[in-house]
Amino acid sequence: MGFQPGFSFDIQDDRRNGVARLALRGELDVATAPKLEKHLQQVEGDGVGAVLLDLRDLTFVDSTGLHTFLKARSRAADNGHRFALVGANAQVRKLLQLTATQGVLEEQGVRLLARFTQRSSAPGTSGDSDWNQDG
Numbered sequence: 001m002g003f004q005p006g007f008s009f010d011i012q013d014d015r016r017n018g019v020a021r022l023a024l025r026g027e028l029d030v031a032t033a034p035k036l037e038k039h040l041q042q043v044e045g046d047g048v049g050a051v052l053l054d055l056r057d058l059t060f061v062d063s064t065g066l067h068t069f070l071k072a073r074s075r076a077a078d079n080g081h082r083f084a085l086v087g088a089n090a091q092v093r094k095l096l097q098l099t100a101t102q103g104v105l106e107e108q109g110v111r112l113l114a115r116f117t118q119r120s121s122a123p124g125t126s127g128d129s130d131w132n133q134d135g
Contacts (some may be wrong), residue, residue, distance in 0.1 A: 001031070011039050018049035025057040028065030040072050049081055056087035061095055070101060 009032035012023040020043045030063060045050055055061075071086065076083035088096070096102045096110065 006021045008043050020048040020053055021054055023054040027060040028058055029062040030064040033064040033068045037068050053085045054087050055085055055092055061092050064094060
């Protein structure tokens with residue numbers, strides 16, 4: 001059958017407590033990166049306080065996928081929301097190391113994941129008042 005770029009890719013979008021957790025599944029490459037880019041821009045436009053990419057089920061990332069991560073991180077810095085990756089496998093970690101872009105894997109991701117899994121905020125509160133604080 002051979003290698004088929006973009007053969008399988010899916011995004012599961014869950015939002016809680018001001019955090020958009022996007023669980024990526026499959027192969028992120030030149031054929032599928034535009035789908036992630038479009039989805040990220042939609043999420044960012046919805047005014048979330050943080051975007052968390054969960055890479056646990058991502059089986060492959062090429063340079064186009066890496067560029068998509070870096071553009072999202074840059075937009076986050078420009079727009080004042082947080083951005084982090086969690087669950088990177090050995091292939092993704094090696095790619096980041098070889099390209100000297102390990103900074104995209106921030107410790108902040110663990111804190112954002114913890115916030116995402118907390119119980120929802122009390123009715124009538126946004127739960128986003130501390131986004132500008134560290135931690």
